[in-house]
Amino acid sequence: MIGHKISLLILFLTVWQESVSTVQFFNVAVDIGQNLTLLCDADWGRSRESVGVMWVREGREDGQIKRLKVEPNGALELVNVSSEDAGNYSCTFDNDAEAAKTQINVEVxxxxxxxxxxxxxxxxxxxxxxxxxxxxxxYPIIDFTAEYRLKTGPGEEPEDWMPIVPTHIPPNSRQIDVYHLLPNTTYSFRVWATNQLGRGEIVEVENHTQHSIEELELARHFLAGVETFDTRVWVAAVGIVMGTLMILGLGTCYLLYRECKAPSQLEEQEVIELVPNIILNPGFFDERTEHMSDDENCNHQTTTYLNNNCVVQPRRL
Incomplete structure (x- = not known):
């Protein structure tokens, strides 16, 4: 009994190994937008043209049927390949539908x-x-590209995207810094990767820059203790400041008044000093004295008084 089961197991493994050995596995890569032709068996097209071929794809989509075409020789043609066409394809013969002859993994x-x-x-x-x-x-990534712009309000025309230096970010980078932004402002950022087939999908995000540290520290300093602040202290401080300003104003007005009165007092002092000089020195001459009228010699100069009261009459030659 045991020997009979062992014989059946050996027979099953032999049949499974023969069926597996007949299956061919392939990996095929194609660029998006191109056409691709899949062959069921390289030798089958020449020797067994009368035998029908059936193609099966794992996870087949209805929209893919329009881009599939089976050639008379049993080859499967994919027209204008898209990313949805990637997957595993297998083909079988009509006379042996249970055994797959070829399995192809298509990479787009x-x-x-x-x-x-x-x-x-x-x-x-x-x-x-x-x-x-x-x-x-x-394909390997060639570089990354990042841009930014100021976010505008509703109804406003958006600004142009500004490139972030370097414009070609190395493929091994995973971050980039943006400089010369404005504090407390909302910006839009976008970044994408590029390979030899072109630019990839763009990802756009938004964020708001922080307030200036100086402004925050100044506001925190001014608002310190505002909850416990007594308004009466504020009124008293304002009263002291206003009183000081009033005293300074009155002092300034007094100084201006003294400065305006000083020249007149000085002039009176000079006149008082002038009288003794005239009494003590009769010959003292002052330009403010009156000129004499012309004498018989047509002399209009004033007479000169000497200290001995002698009069010297000017003569006209």
Missing amino acids: RTPPPALHNVWVKPSTILANILWEVAGTGG
Whole structure:
């Protein structure tokens, strides 16, 4: 009994090994937008043209039927390949439908997919953009590109995107810094990857820069203890300041008044000093004295008084 079961098991493994050995596995890669032809068996098209072929795809979509075409020789043609055409394809013969003869894994190469976990860490005048790579699209990533612009309000025309230096970010980078931003301002940021097929999907995010540190510290200083502040103290302080200003104003007016009165007092003092000089020195001459009328000699000069009261008459030659 045991020997009979062992014999059946050996027979089953032999049949399974023969069926597996007849299956051919292939991996095929194609660029998006191109056409692709899948062959069921390289030798079958020449020797067994009369035998029908059936193609099966795992997870087939209804929209794919329009782009599929089976050639007379049993080859499967995919027209204008898209990313949805990627997957496993298998073919069988009509006379042996239970045994797959060929299995082909189709990989569609595309531009890079959208970056993953894109977020912005803002500061006051700069921001740090970070991202993760979800895939390359089948070709190595050449570089990344990031841009930013000021967010406008509803109904306003959006501003142009500003490039972030360097414009070609190395493919091994996962972050980039943005400088010369305005504090307390909302910005839009976008970033994408590029391979040899072109630019990938763009991911756009928004964030708000922080307030200026100086402004926050100044406001915190001014508002310190505002909850426990007594308004009567404020009124008293205002009264003291206004009284001081009033005293300063009165003092300024008094000084201006004294400065205006000083010249007149000085003039009176000079007149008082002038009288003794005239009495003690009769010959004292002052330009403010009157000139004499012309004498018989037509002399209009004033007479000169000497200290001995002698009069010297001017003569006209």
